[in-house]
Amino acid sequence: DIQMTQSPSSLSASVGDRVTITCRASQGISNYLAWYQQKPGKVPKVLIYTASTLQSGVPSRFSGSGSGTDFTLTIGSLQPEDVATYYCQKYDSAPWTFGQGTKVEIK
C-alpha cells in the first residue's frame, strides 16, 4: 500500500509568516490529494482537494500544489486562527491513507 509522509511533524512560526508543509506519497497518486485542518476537539475540515482546488469558503491564504508523489500546502500569511494540525490524505484508490499530521503553532 502507498504510504504518505508529511514533514515537518510540527512547526512554530510568527503571525504573517509564510508556512509550507509537504506530503510525499511512496508511489504516484496523480492529483488525488486532499489537505485537512483539525483544530483541538474539532472535526477535520477539508481545505484543498485534487491537490490544488480550494474548498469553498476556505481563505485564499491557503494554497496547494503538486502532482504524482510530492505535494505542498502553503499558508501565505499565518494567522492566529490557523493554529491546528494539518493532514494530507491520498484518495486515488483505497485505502485512503492519511499523513501523520503537522502541528502548526504561533511563535
Place this chain on the structure above:
Amino acid sequence: QVQLQESGPGLVKPSQTLSLTCTVSGASISSGGYYWSWIRQHPGKGLEWIGHIYYTGSTYYNPSLKSRVTISLDTSKNQFSLKLSSLAAADTAVYSCAREHPRMSTVNWGQGTMVTVSS
C-alpha cells in the same frame, strides 16, 4: 445539509466486538456517487482510515485491520455500521463516520464517538 451521527457503546471489554452505527440525514446512502467510511483517531494521535462501503455493498478495508473489520449498510434506516472484533486497549480511540466523494475527498464528518477498551 448532510449530517452524520455516530452511536454505540463508550466502553467495551477486551476481546469483545465493537458495534457502531452512523445515522445519515440529508442524503441517501442508497444513492451512488459517495462512499461511506469509518475513521478513527487514537488519543493525541493522527487519523487512521478504517474502511469504506459503496451503496452496492462493495467494501474496502485498511489492510492493517482487515481481519477484524466489517462495514455494512442498512438502507431501510439510512444507516451504516462498523464492527471491529477482538478488541484490545490499542483500539481505544475516537471513531468517526464520514462521507467521501471520489473527486472531492472526505466531505462530511460525524462528530465522533469516544470508545474505550477496558475491563
